[in-house]
Amino acid sequence: MNTMDLPRHIAVIMDGNGRWATKRHLPRFAGHRAGLEAARELATICVKKGIEVLTLFAFSSENWLRPTEEVSFLMDLFLTALEREADKLHQQNIQLRIIGERDRFDVKLQQQIKRVEALTAKNTGLKLNIAVNYGGRWDITEACKKLALEVEKGLLSSQDITPELVNQKMALSDLPPPDLFIRTSGEQRISNFMLWQFAYTELYFSEALWPDFNETELEKALAFFAGRERRFGYTSEQIREKQHA
């Protein structure tokens, strides 16, 4: 595949861990563990392919509603993953960032997040973002609060608020927005993921359950992406003219 056809930024909803486990008569926890493996593998494949940004939705603002044991298991899994994976991520020149509301996490988890982000902050390879306790509506609300504060302080007039300015206040505003969104397990929903950033994102839905999402499945998503004509509001003719200019 021509590197021109590769997405710069891929965003993923890793869905289907529970069903993967249930199909194997295993507890749901086993599905999440296998899901972590699949996430790690995908990051390595993205490094190999030269993808610039990978954003993974690991825990939504709504996931607190799950049974307490499952929530605790996931929080423990995030903590041990950060502890165990930090050095490997660093060796791969990966820059790790966590997006989402952190206040609700255990202090230990908050400390680990800070440590790994600081450790990998200057890395120049894949930018790996993990969305934890994240929600698209939360992200937009936070941006509104930041702008409202500037208006309150007299630093900004409400008349000067533009989409570009709102964008500057959103999570990951320093990175290109996702070109390709992938959701596994056959569900066709965005589920309050990056609502603002997905304005022009190509949406791909895979039937694979997340722990089974491997390089072959990624290739299918990339082939889908390469076949899309991205118009960003222009007509097909205009896009062709731009390509030949």
Ligand code: FPP
């Ligand atoms: C969705 O599957 C998955 C989650 C809510 C958790 C995602 C977490 C991981 C993949 C592991 C940690 C990964 C990182 C990168 C830290 P589901 O449980 O909703 O599956 P189901 O719909 O089949 O029940």
